[in-house]
Amino acid sequence: MLQDHLHDFVKKYGFTGYTELRAQQNRNRAVSMLNGSLVSNSSGVSKGISARVVRGGAYGFASATGYGEDLDAISQVVNAASQNAAFLDDHVRRGEPDFSPVQPFTRKDGLEHDIEVEQSYLLGIVDELDSYIAERFPRLLSRRVFARVLDMEKLLYTSDGVVSHSFVPRSNVYIFMTAQDKDGQPVELYKVLGGYGSFMDNFKTAEEYFDKLEKQHELLMQKAEGIYAKPGIQTVILDSDLAGILAHEAVGHTVEADFVQTGSVGGPMFGKRVASEKVSLVDIAHTAFGELAPVPVFVDDEGTPAQDQMLIENGILTGYMHNKESARKFGHEAHGNARAYDFSDEPLIRMRNTCILPGTDKLEDMIASVEDGYLMTDMNNGQADSTGEFMFGVPLGFEIKNGKLGRAIKDTTVSGVAFEILKSADMVSDTVTWTNSGMCGKKQMIPVGMGGPAIKVKINVGGRA
């Protein structure tokens, strides 16, 4: 747990002008076994402080590794940030006023979850999972079990009098299995386990995941017998994992206010219909459906108290995600989307937990309604574009013929223009699931949660002719 030396610094020196001062520690652990050999067994700590100072609209940022009771070291970072702001202010002479002050408050969130796990514990779980796969599925071409822990702790003081100390744990195990298809070509399928919480909370025993390993292997065997999808526009049910990445990649990025200002397609569509009335989309701050969201943010890294940000309400684009500066420019209220990954990173406008809200349809009815199309169940990476065009990789899906599930399909990619796809959504399932393993890249990486129900859409599939 970070000791609060910033309090002593602020008491002794105070702040001159708008300043954010942050101490941060990211703790990570990784254990990776490839075909039974331990290829990674590492832990690490990234700890330091940063200061961001604003002068007349010019930002100065500085950071340094190390954080302790040496108040002079903290002072040097604040001074370096001030000098950077002064350099830029001298050159640009923007003359913008400081941000309107917020009411001072102090919060502590998630500190009770700061539970250090021993490396040997990760090794034990990974070894058990790997041994189970090796024993049960000896004909696999390869297997990899990879455990990862990322604990982010932040202590923030702002010149407005905001004090926030937060701890957000995340722990995952990734299981990769590779088999050979009938032509001897490798076919892979991976699953991610875990999410918010300490490794010991999420992985009390390896045994509780054995059923999931069995299921994954069964799906991999189906994929090895699978076919390539047909190319072109198809009727596709995007299962909940894919709806979550659709919410993030296809829509979320286009309504981040920085992208809106540089010309994303979300700009001219504000207040207009961008989806069918069955679609509502929200970026959740910390609590969803009565439970903690995958990546809870209670106070962002500019000191703004976090609230949910409605983005699409019954098909109408109603909101953007903001930092303090963009909120002032648009005349909107900032809801806490300014987030930084490491101590040395400045806050950027980022998503937290984007989620398409559930509808009323049952997944089985949705499948039954498709004459010729696909159910796509798994996703990997995704990308967005300023035009609203997006893509994401689909490592597993199934044909649907005459309302019934058929053969598995091999790796493919789906793409489309977000608002057109969402306008085509005519069925939305009643069950939301979350993923909590994703990292979003935008200058910096950041953990995000993604959630959604299954949705039925028309979408372009990158298949083989």
Added chain:
Amino acid sequence: MKKDFAIKNQAILEAAELVLEEIKAVGADEGETWVSHNVLTELYYELGKISMVRTVFSDKVSIKLLKDKRKGTVSLNSFNPADIKQAVAEAWQAAQSAAADEAEGIAELQENLSFSSGEEKPDLEQMYKQLTGLLEDTKKDFPKISFDTIGVEHDYSERLYANSNGVRLSEEVGLYQLTNMFMAKDGDLTSSFNYFATVYEDPSERVTESERVRRILDDTERQIVTDQFEGSFVGDLVIMPGCLENFLWYIGDIYLQDSALISGTSPWKDKLGEQIASPLVNFSLAAEHPNLPGASQLSGDGYVAENMPLIEGGVLKNFSLSRYGAARTGLQRSANSGGTFVFDSGETPLEELIGGVEKGILLGRFSGGEPSPAGDLSGVAKNSFLIENGKVTKPLSEVMIAGNLADMLRDIAAVSQERENSGYWLLPWVRVKNVTISGK
């Protein structure tokens, strides 16, 4: 520049020596460490203005130790002796729980050397002039371009590799880098995002004097209004240099590097010395190149890297394996396991290369899913144009391509005489036959 081993920042050397002393003291058989000090200075443009000056000071230490071939690794960002001692103790604890792996080890004793390039101190005034120059030139010559972000950075680092076999290798590098993301706009109409990254030693260079930069900005301005087509066809891809880099990363990952070879999934695992690509393919990794300041002369596992061919005349010459990967697979350690790509020029002028395409796509950027271990990939053609009867006819959107990486390498029908250089890579345009291209 290569020279006798010397460290400028003695704190780096002291931290490394302490790590090795502690590794010995806890009872490990052998160990290694990377110790570095970095200063990043960044001038940042976003939302239509130069918004921020950022300075990041960072110290980093990574430690690996082995006991009976059992491994523990730890990283920290402090040179504080107490922190280092604690980190070595944690690595020792981690090794106790690990299984032995006979392939584990550290670099053998070799000549101790140091390498240096660039300047330690950034010229912030010159960086400011370079950024404002880019904005002025773009406004004048490419008025529809709208930058989302531009970062002009100077990254200085001095880093040292030291191990218990007595190896000491260091590198001191101070380079400038320009990164960006932009689009072209006309009213409410918007092109796809595009970008160019470049690394260089002299910040007084005018960015828009680069032919590569001008081409990318010009292409993007012509991509505001795009066409789509219906149906699918099998045609040719002309892959632009920046996009080719993307495919070469995939090829390294799927066919050539540690993970694919250790797991046995690489379709090329038994193909060393065999023809695996078109005879036109000559692809190598650079460690030292007069036009590629981004190349690193140190490998991640404690060796001096060398220029190394991967594919020559379409024949697989080398894998890109670390010491560990080589020991695990029984193959030879590669002289280079980095990512500075050089693809030799071909004999076909670019105009002729495009002129030979009956129907296909000039591919500027590929936005795709992770390729499968078999090399199958599919994704969206971004910043791209349709080619019909040898002519670039119109910009495209909502077009997907699908193929297999190994097949694509075999199906390379032409390589351009012209190449582009980012400071990290030196690559031509290539024409690939038989790729599935699908519209709406």
